[in-house]
Amino acid sequence: MPELPEVEITCKGIQPYVENQTIMQFIIRNGRLRWPVEPHLTQTLQNTTIQSVTRRGKYILLTTEKGVLMLHLGMSGNLRILPCDTPPIKHDHIDITLNNQRVLRLNDPRRFGSVLWHDAKQGSIENHKLLCKLAPEPLSKGFNADYLYLKIKRKNVAIKKLIMNNQIIVGAGNIYASEALFNAKIHPLTLGKKLNEQACQQLIMHIQNVLRESIKQGGTTLKDFLKPDGKPGYFVQKLNVYGRNGQPCTQCCTTIEKIIISQRASFFCPKCQPLKES
Ligand SMILES: [Zn+2]
Structure with a gap:
């Protein structure tokens, strides 16, 4: 299971390829993850820019001008950055193609991962029901x-x-x-x-x-x-x-x-x- 260090490394690993990139296409091949992926995202996310890549607990947060995409790797998920013409393999469920000709691709054989949407209209992401009760970050000052x-x-x-x-x-x-x-x-x-x-x-x-x-x-x-x-x-x-x-x-x-x-x-x-x- 990806633990916090793996998620941190994933976050840092994808950041240089993803931050400040515009989403060309959001592709859902199989949206039946832990929670269903909202189908409107293929439209909502098109031509939005990923302003930042951050982490809270084991959630990777891709912040755009319209809201925040929350990625969780579940039991067996992984994210990779690939050239955008790389053919998908088994369990490649979600693609986010970017204007730098790369794709951020979620592969998750067991499908316990999640791709959730938090609309900017719903307020601060910190108040999301999955994040608001989390303990302080373990490497922060508040954890003492x-x-x-x-x-x-x-x-x-x-x-x-x-x-x-x-x-x-x-x-x-x-x-x-x-x-x-x-x-x-x-x-x-x-x-x-x-x-x-x-x-x-x-x-x-x-x-x-x-x-x-x-x-x-x-x-x-x-x-x-x-x-x-x-x-x-x-x-x-x-x-x-x-x-x-x-x-x-x-x-x-x-x-x-x-x-x-x-x-x-x-x-x-x-x-x-x-x-x-x-
Ligand atoms: Zn001993």
């Missing part, structure tokens, strides 16, 4: 220890589950959450209310580090993520716990364990990440 401590200090819920809730933190996908908890020496089942401000500080620092490192390296997770230039877009980051159950801990050689928390596999070292009972 005081914020996290206030959010979780009364929660009788495992910290792993809390940090994967995008109303508390955006961008801590499963791999990043497991790795950040290992680096912060916090057991994934520790209840939110057991973490003091210092532990929150540590956790924030390690979440930010793991995200920054992944963005730097090109994103970790995705076997079907393609960089806009068509090359495989991920580096295998050094993972300490994720996917390493049964193998020795990189720090202490204790065997890494796997547990399921909210239907997601979690990996941890029982020695480096002791469960705090009090």
Whole structure:
């Protein structure tokens, strides 16, 4: 699944090709994505200019004078920049052809991605129902220890589950959450209310580090993520716990364990990440 670093890399990757370009054609080959793509977009978007390419959470926002096109890559989506005469292949559902003779193309085999329209008449994009409840950006100033401590200090819920809730933190996908908890020496089942401000500080620092490192390296997770230039877009980051159950801990050689928390596999070292009972 594309996580925040992959989306950030996609956003930065497409930006130079897309920003300030005029949309010549918006082509819907298969509009049955997570939500149906609005058919009027083929007309609405024609001859509009993409003023900016930005990201909020895992949404890529293409802002035009008429409104904002919100792209989400879902479970298996990817965006590529191609010469506009490149024939489509299977699962190439949406094309945005641009006046620089390129096409921004969405491929999504599982079709959990989305292409949504927010008309300028509906006001600021920040108030969109899918964006307004999102936590602050994880690499912004608003995401700090005081914020996290206030959010979780009364929660009788495992910290792993809390940090994967995008109303508390955006961008801590499963791999990043497991790795950040290992680096912060916090057991994934520790209840939110057991973490003091210092532990929150540590956790924030390690979440930010793991995200920054992944963005730097090109994103970790995705076997079907393609960089806009068509090359495989991920580096295998050094993972300490994720996917390493049964193998020795990189720090202490204790065997890494796997547990399921909210239907997601979690990996941890029982020695480096002791469960705090009090
Ligand atoms: Zn260990």
